[in-house]
Amino acid sequence: MTTPNQERLLEVASLAKAFGGNRVLQDVNFSIGAGEIVGLLGPNGSGKSTLLNTITGFEAIDNGAVRYRGQEIGRLGAHRIVERGIARTFQLPSMPSMMSVMEVAMAAATTRHGLWETLCNGAGVRGAEAAARDKATRLLHELLLTHVRDLPASALSGGQKKLLGIVCALMGDPQMVMLDEPTAGVHPNLRNDIVQALKRLNRQGMTLVIVEHDMHFIREVCTRCIVLDRGHIVASCHPDELSSNERVLQAYLGGGAHQQAMAGEAAQ
Numbered sequence: 382m383t384t385p386n387q388e389r390l391l392e393v394a395s396l397a398k399a400f401g402g403n404r405v406l407q408d409v410n411f412s413i414g415a416g417e418i419v420g421l422l423g424p425n426g427s428g429k430s431t432l433l434n435t436i437t438g439f440e441a442i443d444n445g446a447v448r449y450r451g452q453e454i455g456r457l458g459a460h461r462i463v464e465r466g467i468a469r470t471f472q473l474p475s476m477p478s479m480m481s482v483m484e485v486a487m488a489a490a491t492t493r494h495g496l497w498e499t500l501c502n503g504a505g506v507r508g509a510e511a512a513a514r515d516k517a518t519r520l521l522h523e524l525l526l527t528h529v530r531d532l533p534a535s536a537l538s539g540g541q542k543k544l545l546g547i548v549c550a551l552m553g554d555p556q557m558v559m560l561d562e563p564t565a566g567v568h569p570n571l572r573n574d575i576v577q578a579l580k581r582l583n584r585q586g587m588t589l590v591i592v593e594h595d596m597h598f599i600r601e602v603c604t605r606c607i608v609l610d611r612g613h614i615v616a617s618c619h620p621d622e623l624s625s626n627e628r629v630l631q632a633y634l635g636g637g638a639h640q641q642a643m644a645g646e647a648a649q
């Protein structure tokens with residue numbers, strides 16, 4: 382599975398992952414070019430979230446390699462992978478009730494200071510905190526959360542929590558963000574805001590990989606789709622080619638009623 386001619390940012394080679402006897406990912410190979418917006422599709426249980434979890438260090442891989450900017454990251458933990466420049470969001474973000482939206486955003490800044498550094502370099506630490514506050518203020522504005530910045534983060538709606546998840550992901554200045562179902566269960570107005578925000582981020586140079594079931598969203602946002610079926614990649618194509626791709630239709634029609642509905646949408 383190849384990408385267009387741009388620089389290869391992420392390369393996944395022969396990746397495998399099993400939970401007990403359940404071989405969830407098998408011989409997964411693909412690459413993502415710098416500046417792409419790629420949709421990661423597949424029926425329920427096909428392994429999309431597991432693929433995100435293995436790439437971002439939340440699950441250990443069993444076999445294979447993950448290279449980012451040419452360097453192997455497949456055995457690094459989640460924190461180290463964030464430091465390399467890959468951030469992620471979660472399908473169902475849970476937010477603390479004791480912290481405001483602003484505090485949650487600031488806590489996601491990658492700069493951390495211990496007591497010793499604070500005592501020795503107070504001015505530098507205060508400068509870094511001021512920079513983090515400025516960044517959080519800007520990102521909350523861009524992701525339309527300024528009006529709720531002082532509310533407890535747990536009080537946000539499901540869609541607003543997803544937006545805050547994107548803010549947190551961006552606080553570390555990643556080059557690539559992997560998003561797990563950013564619009565699932567989100568009101569149409571907010572969904573449109575998320576679409577616009579993602580397109581804007583991409584125009585600014587951000588590479589995005591998006592797990593999503595919503596075919597309209599995929600067509601609106603993505604320039605390429607990778608399709609998983611039972612742990613195998615069965616297609617890498619433009620969204621417009623999904624409906625005529627035999628292996629994609631087979632993947633969706635092979636399952637139950639929901640999958641058939643998805644295939645219907647894919648065929649529209």
Ligand SMILES: Nc1ncnc2c1ncn2[C@@H]1O[C@H](COP(=O)(O)OP(=O)(O)OP(=O)(O)O)[C@@H](O)[C@H]1O
Pocket residue numbers: 400403405423424425426427428429430431432
């Ligand atoms: N931590 C885990 N322990 C055991 N099995 C797991 C674990 N995580 C995922 N699985 C299994 O891996 C398979 C793929 O799940 P995964 O969540 O990756 O699929 P998905 O394509 O993201 O599905 P959906 O679209 O429904 O979110 C499922 O059979 C699931 O039960």
